[in-house]
Amino acid sequence: MFTSAKSASIVSISTLLLIHSCYSAYEHSLISIGAKNSLPLDVTIETLVSVFLLCVGIVLNNSQELKPISWSVWSGQLERERGSGPYGYLEERLGFLDIRTKRAEFAKWAESNE
Amino acid sequence: MTTAAEERELLLNPVVPENVLHNTKTVTDIRSLTGSLFGVAAGILGLESYWGFIFYLVGSCVVSAFMVALNTGGRPERYFRGKSEIWTTEVVSGSSMAGFILTWTLFFGLLRV
Known part of the structure; x- marks a missing residue:
């Protein structure tokens, strides 16, 4: 090329x-x-x-600059190049919150403010 | 193609609008650059009336062939909505033709009058 x-x-x-x-x-x-x-x-x-x-x-x-217009081709190319497609943010969400730790932290913070 | 068939095709193979815009913009950039370039050449060669426009159309066809061969790798339907779009976008309408006439008359006037 x-x-x-x-x-x-x-x-x-x-x-x-x-x-x-x-x-x-x-x-x-x-x-x-x-x-x-x-x-x-x-x-x-x-x-x-x-x-x-x-x-x-x-x-x-200007070569190499055109982008494929089909969603399937485009997201496949993104996943190969960057590791995540256009909807990558949906795949990298947090799991469950550890609500007990959060509650304990909040209790400690509330106590220290009193 | 009827409207229903078109809708069905769009549902089966959805299109990325940003990429369509981006590709059209790339082609428009190339067209306006080469359009004014053909104007310079037509002015230097001293073409008059229909010969200038024929020169422009032939040159645009050559540029389209280059774009198909070099930019799309011989598969324009991968980057544009139809197979003929890359051959017709911005050829007779828009800034490309206007730029051609502008530089054509400018260089013709500079070199010959």
């Missing part, structure tokens, strides 16, 4: 290509006044290649 460093390098290289082709088209428009729509072939190819690579880079930057 592509790492984010690879996609970042794709994005930066193709951005440079796009800027270069844009500047080339601008320079070409300066020297060819009057001639309509006569972009050189290499500039055209450079533009198309840079846009294609940029699309790949942008899509790769």
Whole structure:
């Protein structure tokens, strides 16, 4: 799988290509006044290649980010990764309270306040 | 699909609304970024009238194919409500098309007029 460093390098290289082709088209428009729509072939190819690579880079930057929408798939994935699904709080509740200890503690506290 | 069948399907396989929103937002982000990018390219190439829109539609199809292949691993129905949703979301409506026209006209004007 592509790492984010690879996609970042794709994005930066193709951005440079796009800027270069844009500047080339601008320079070409300066020297060819009057001639309509006569972009050189290499500039055209450079533009198309840079846009294609940029699309790949942008899509790769966002890969691994989609989450499955089905409840069963999603909770299964959460349980495998984190150990507890979306309803994990229901499974980690306390059992019974030890009411006698609590009562004894309360009695001690009430006595100490008197 | 009729409404009853749809409801039955939703009861059998419930859907996580937050994940649907999250996935749609990811696709929208990619679409608006690439939309303005296609605008830059169309402006540099000097495309006019229908050719610009054809370029945009072709480019959107390419981006959708990338998303299907790279983001969903070839299974868009796992992340979206329908199989065609990833191909159509935000293509002709919303900020993507507007961004395309904005940068298209901007770069066309900067480079040619």
